[in-house]
Amino acid sequence: MPVAEDELTVTFTALADPTRRAILRRLALGDATVGELAEPFALTQQAVSKHLKVLERAGLVSRLRLAQARPCHLEVDNLAPVMDWITQQHQLWEQRHDRLERHLASLEG
Amino acid sequence: MDEFVYRRVHRATPRVLFECLTEPEHLTCFWGPAGTRTPLDRIVVDLRPGGVFETVMVSEADGSEHHMRAVYEVVVPPVRLVWREVGSGMLTEITFDERGDGTTEVVTTQRHVPEPYAHPQARAGWATSLDRYAAYVVQLGGAS
Numbered sequence: 487m488p489v490a491e492d493e494l495t496v497t498f499t500a501l502a503d504p505t506r507r508a509i510l511r512r513l514a515l516g517d518a519t520v521g522e523l524a525e526p527f528a529l530t531q532q533a534v535s536k537h538l539k540v541l542e543r544a545g546l547v548s549r550l551r552l553a554q555a556r557p558c559h560l561e562v563d564n565l566a567p568v569m570d571w572i573t574q575q576h577q578l579w580e581q582r583h584d585r586l587e588r589h590l591a592s593l594e595g
Numbered sequence: 596m597d598e599f600v601y602r603r604v605h606r607a608t609p610r611v612l613f614e615c616l617t618e619p620e621h622l623t624c625f626w627g628p629a630g631t632r633t634p635l636d637r638i639v640v641d642l643r644p645g646g647v648f649e650t651v652m653v654s655e656a657d658g659s660e661h662h663m664r665a666v667y668e669v670v671v672p673p674v675r676l677v678w679r680e681v682g683s684g685m686l687t688e689i690t691f692d693e694r695g696d697g698t699t700e701v702v703t704t705q706r707h708v709p710e711p712y713a714h715p716q717a718r719a720g721w722a723t724s725l726d727r728y729a730a731y732v733v734q735l736g737g738a739s
Contacts, residue, residue: 572599578628579601579703585625586615590607592624 497568500544505529506537510546513560517550523558599705609691609699613673616689617642627652631661642670648678 500506509523524534538558541547545564549556605612615621619638626633631652639649644667652661665687669677676689685705692700 575599575705576601579603581628582625583601583603583605583701585627585629586612587605589615589621589624590605590611593611 497544497546497564500540500546501568503537503540506541509534509537509541509558510560513547513558514562517557517559519555519557521555601703602700603703604694604698604700606698608697609673609693612691612699612701613676616676617672622650626650630655642667644668644670646670 501510505527508527512518512523512526520531520534520538523538524531527534538547538549542549546561548559548561550559607615615625617640619635619640622638622640623633623635626638627650631654633650633652637649637651639647641647646667648663648665648667650663652663653659654661664681665678666681667676667678668686669675669688674691677686679686688704688706690702690704692702694700
């Protein structure tokens with residue numbers, strides 16, 4: 487599924503909040519209801535629902551409609567663009583600093 | 596997590612490291628990743644806020660070129676450097692923190708996703724294992 491730049495920005499914004507990242511960590515272990523998500527974070531269900539809306543808009547979480555509790559589900563595939571960017575940037579800077587380290591050694595010698 | 600952070604400790608002073616990252620004679624020696632070179636005569640450094648920072652990374656395999664065009668936003672030798680790439684708008688901040696034992700931690704932070712990475716073809720070949728994402732999500736925030 488093509489992901490437009492705007493959508494990617496939405497994903498990054500959604501991930502910028504520590505509570506939302508904690509919710510995603512929990513969902514990585516398995517689906518959970520809003521009540522189950524609220525409990526460990528000492529948040530009201532209302533506060534959790536707000537965060538979930540942001541995550542849903544970013545396509546990172548979906549709500550299953552089959553049960554009345556509508557458990558939340560992590561849409562891991564939609565993390566791909568973000569993961570790709572981070573992986574590439576990490577490789578670039580790691581190689582750059584490897585070379586810088588050798589350059590520094592050559593300056594000393 | 597709307598940003599990328601890379602930390603590295605080098606055995607050098609902040610001043611030497613700042614010079615390495617801002618002087619073309621140094622940059623040409625290490626700027627490009629493995630398999631590329633960064634010709635000295637094509638590096639532009641106008642080290643002041645609003646000044647230009649340009650590099651060209653040339654692939655050693657096929658000669659293809661990757662141009663980086665940016666404008667400095669913050670220049671505070673030897674502790675802080677910020678530039679913004681023209682086009683993508685990606686912001687790169689580098690800080691140089693002296694650790695008092697002859698080493699300096701260089702912290703690179705990048706904000707805003709560059710446009711090419713948003714295209715699906717740029718993602719080709721990337722491992723799409725569900726487990727891998729899930730594992731990453733578990734670590735998310737752990738480091739922040």
